[in-house]
Amino acid sequence: xxxxxxxxxxxxxxxxxxxxxxxxxxxxxxxxxxxxxxxxxxxxxxxxxxxxxxxxxxxxxxxxxxxxxxxxxxxxxxxxxxxxxxxxxxxxxxxxxxxxxxxxxxxxxxxxxxxxxxxxxxxxxxxxxxxxxxxxxxxxxxxxxxxxxxxxxxxxxxxxxxxxxxxxxxxxxxxxxxxxxxxxxxxxxxxxxxxxxxxxxxxxxxxxxxxxxxxxxxxxxxxxxxxxxxx
Amino acid sequence: xxxxxxxxxxxxxxxxxxxxxxxxxxxxxxxxxxxxxxxxxxxxxxxxxxxxxxxxxxxxxxxxxxxxxxxxxxxxxxxxxxxxxxxxxxxxxxxxxxxxxxxxxxxxxxxxxxxxxxxxxxxxxxxxxxxxxxxxxxxxxxxxxxxxxxxxxxxxxxxxxxxxxxxxxxxxxxxxxxxxxxxxxxxxxxxxxxxxxxxxxxxxxxxxxxxxxxxxxxxxxxxxxxxxxxxxxxxxxxxxxxxxxxxxxxxxxxxxxxxxxxxxxxxxxxxxxxxxx
Numbered sequence: 001x002x003x004x005x006x007x008x009x010x011x012x013x014x015x016x017x018x019x020x021x022x023x024x025x026x027x028x029x030x031x032x033x034x035x036x037x038x039x040x041x042x043x044x045x046x047x048x049x050x051x052x053x054x055x056x057x058x059x060x061x062x063x064x065x066x067x068x069x070x071x072x073x074x075x076x077x078x079x080x081x082x083x084x085x086x087x088x089x090x091x092x093x094x095x096x097x098x099x100x101x102x103x104x105x106x107x108x109x110x111x112x113x114x115x116x117x118x119x120x121x122x123x124x125x126x127x128x129x130x131x132x133x134x135x136x137x138x139x140x141x142x143x144x145x146x147x148x149x150x151x152x153x154x155x156x157x158x159x160x161x162x163x164x165x166x167x168x169x170x171x172x173x174x175x176x177x178x179x180x181x182x183x184x185x186x187x188x189x190x191x192x193x194x195x196x197x198x199x200x201x202x203x204x205x206x207x208x209x210x211x212x213x214x215x216x217x218x219x220x221x222x223x224x225x226x227x228x229x230x231x
Numbered sequence: 232x233x234x235x236x237x238x239x240x241x242x243x244x245x246x247x248x249x250x251x252x253x254x255x256x257x258x259x260x261x262x263x264x265x266x267x268x269x270x271x272x273x274x275x276x277x278x279x280x281x282x283x284x285x286x287x288x289x290x291x292x293x294x295x296x297x298x299x300x301x302x303x304x305x306x307x308x309x310x311x312x313x314x315x316x317x318x319x320x321x322x323x324x325x326x327x328x329x330x331x332x333x334x335x336x337x338x339x340x341x342x343x344x345x346x347x348x349x350x351x352x353x354x355x356x357x358x359x360x361x362x363x364x365x366x367x368x369x370x371x372x373x374x375x376x377x378x379x380x381x382x383x384x385x386x387x388x389x390x391x392x393x394x395x396x397x398x399x400x401x402x403x404x405x406x407x408x409x410x411x412x413x414x415x416x417x418x419x420x421x422x423x424x425x426x427x428x429x430x431x432x433x434x435x436x437x438x439x440x441x442x443x444x445x446x447x448x449x450x451x452x453x454x455x456x457x458x459x460x461x462x463x464x465x466x467x468x469x470x471x472x473x474x475x476x477x478x479x480x481x482x483x484x485x486x487x488x489x490x491x492x493x494x495x496x497x498x499x500x501x502x503x504x505x506x507x508x
Contacts, residue, residue, distance in 0.1 A: 083306030083464055091466060093307050094261055094292060175292035177261075178275075193411025194270050195436030 006202030017179075022206070025183040028096055028170070029163035032103030033111075036159050040108045041152070044115025045141045049123050059116065065109035070102075070168030077102040077173050094175040099183075102169040107159040114155035118148040150222050157218050164211055184210075259288035260471045263300075263308040265379060266409045268454070269293035271429030271498055276491045281478050287471050295409065297377030303327055303457070306464030309472040312479075314427070314454045315379035328457035330473075332480050335488050335499040336453045337428045339383060341444035342414070343369075344421040351423075357447040361391045368402040370422035371395070374413050375405035379452070384425045387449065414440070427452055429498040454499070456480075479503070 010018055047059055079085050081093040081101070092098045122144045130140040145152065167185035174181030176190060184207040191200035268274055269291060278289045292302060296313040303311040304327045311328060313319060322328045341360055343351065349367040351360040364371050373395065374381035388395045395403040406416050410430040417424040418438040426434075431442070456476050461467040478484045485501035492498060 083466060085305075088306070094290060175261075175290070177290040177292060180290055190270070192415070193266065193409050195411055195415060195434040197436055 002198035003201030003205060006198045007205040008202075010199075010202055011206065018206075020179065021182055021184060021187055022210070024096065024181075025164065025185070025207070026210070028099050028183060029103060029160055032100045032163050033107055033156060033159040035100070035104040036107035036111050037156055039104070040111025040155070040159075041115050041145065043108070044112040044117075044155075045119050045145060047112070047116040048119035049127070049137065049141055049144075062109050062113050062116065066113045068106060068109065070106055070166040070170075071172065073105045074102050074169030074172035077105060077169070081173065093173060094177060094181060096174070096181060098173040099170040099181060102173045103163045103166070106166065106169055107163050110159050110162055111155045114158060115148075115152055118151040118155070119144050122148050150226065153218055153222060157215060160214060161211060164207065164214075257286065257288050258468075258471055259290050260310060260468050260475055261290045261292065261308040262310045262312055262475070263292050263294065263298075263302040264312040265296050265299060265314055266293050266411065267314065267380070267427045267430045268312065270409075270411050271427075271433045272493070273429060273488070273491055273499060277484075277487055280487045281475065281484070284478065284483065285474055287474060289475065295374075295376045295378030295381070297382075300327075303459045306459060306466065309459055309468045310456060310475060311459065312454065312456045313379060314452055315382050316453055316455065318379075318382065319455045319457065323457060326463065327460055329460050330476065331455050331457045332476060332503060334454050334456050334479050334503055335485075335501045336451060337499050338445065338452050339380065339425050339450040340428050340431055340442045341423060341450075342417065342426050342431060342440050343423040343443040345439040345441060346421065347443060348421075349423070352443045354444045355446040357387055357444055357449055358391045360444040361387060361393065364423050365391070365393045365395070365398065365402075368398065370417075370420050371398070371403050372413055372417040372420065372422040372424040373403060373405045374410065374425075375407045376409065378409070380410060380425060380427055383450075383452065387425070390449070432493045432496060432498055453502075 043062070047055065047062065077098060078093065080087050081090065081098050082088055083093070092101070119141070126144070126147070127140070130143070135143070165185065167189055170181070170183060171186050171189065174183070174186065176182050176186040182190075184203055188200045188203045188207070191197075191203065264274070270293070274291055278291070282288055292299070292308060294302070296315045296318065299311055299313050300318060300322050302308050303322065311322070312334070319328070319331060323331050341351065341357060343349070349364040349369040351363050354360045373384060385395075399405060404416070404420070404422065406413050408416075410426055411434065413424055414426060414430070414434050415436055416422070418436055418440050421439065423443070456479055458469065458472050458476060459467045461469045480503035485503055488499050488501045489497065
């Protein structure tokens with residue numbers, strides 16, 4: 001009850017700190033998912049339709065990485081971006097960019113894994129038709145991506161869900177710096193640490209509401225597009 | 232589909248632009264510090280005053296002292312502001328940090344459940360209190376995260392002649408987490424724990440916990456600040472960082488620290504006095 005009240009008061013107050021935290025959370029997660037989609041879709045499509053030695057191993061690796069613990073992804077990116085690491089010269093650690101990189105690492109396998117499954121199923125069903133028609137591989141893949149667009153939207157949504165909800169990776173590479181790299185989830189972690197459980201849960205409710213809104217919008221788009229396609 | 236992707240990309244651009252405008256292009260330094268300075272609310276009070284005075288922003292990464300020193304060692308911050316004197320001196324000795332200054336102190340307190348099963352309440356001798364807890368096999372929730380508080384706690388056990396590891400899996404519960412989560416755990420399992428006074432006072436989920444022992448001189452908790460050695464890491468923002476250290480130890484900075492209180496109780500006591508080592 002206190003949490004609901006805290007959430008409501010936070011939203012009502014229009015607190016600029018809260019607005020900044022929410023917009024940072026969204027921009028990091030959405031940007032990461034865009035990158036992950038840009039990498040993951042072609043990767044998934046390639047794994048679905050190309051036959052090459054080591055393909056099975058690659059599929060297993062991508063599927064396994066779908067469950068990559070965020071803290072491991074964070075540690076990996078931390079060591080990469082640390083001043084003492086290979087990319088230290090860029091000075092990206094403890095910036096929003098570092099958080100986008102870490103989340104891209106996390107989300108790419110999810111998009112790639114789901115995309116591979118979707119496209120492979122479509123390829124099994126329609127592949128022969130394309131081959132008989134003499135359509136090139138690239139055009140086939142593009143066409144299959146279009147056919148599977150609604151299922152692929154699920155892959156993207158799963159990615160957004162993963163990115164918006166995780167805290168392990170961005171806490172390590174972002175440092176939870178107030179006003180710079182503090183997001184919804186790292187703020188929830190901090191408030192839990194301070195024992196302000198009502199505020200922490202209040203922030204959690206806001207985060208859930210946002211994720212819910214994103215999913216509802218996607219569902220709406222999907223339904224509208226489907227009925228439009230049916231006509 | 233294309234239009235949809237296009238508008239999504241556009242929305243993202245706006246969001247990114249909004250996010251980067253938050254991180255305004257003001258000069259800033261990165262300070263690795265402890266959870267106690269952040270969670271107690273001290274930084275929320277102290278840093279805006281410094282930024283107003285100098286125009287320099289301070290990005291605080293609040294972790295345990297052990298991890299903060301590691302961040303400094305790797306050159307990922309400009310300043311380290313922690314509370315574990317022996318570890319700080321070793322940090323300077325190994326050439327990772329320079330210009331160490333003492334800034335302020337407070338003390339650790341032994342916190343325990345209202346019911347006080349080990350009968351330690353009212354004691355001022357921390358070693359006796361710890362012996363009673365061990366003898367009663369009353370739950371003790373430990374940090375176990377290489378933080379300043381964790382190291383202070385382990386030194387106290389040593390002084391008591393008790394190896395808490397023998398109680399592991401039983402009454403000694405090593406949570407490997409920050410002060411706040413440890414207090415949350417202690418509150419939930421009616422355990423004892425050692426906390427810095429700052430975090431304790433600002434902690435909001437005390438439930439049945441209260442201070443059961445305090446005031447022993449061995450519970451003294453000194454905070455020190457150091458510049459990460461620019462000779463090892465040339466990216467360190469020396470000039471801005473020196474301004475921060477100078478301000479912290481200046482009369483203005485010291486007064487701002489002394490002014491911070493919760494319900495009238497002062498959390499940190501400045502003791503810079505120009506001393507350094």
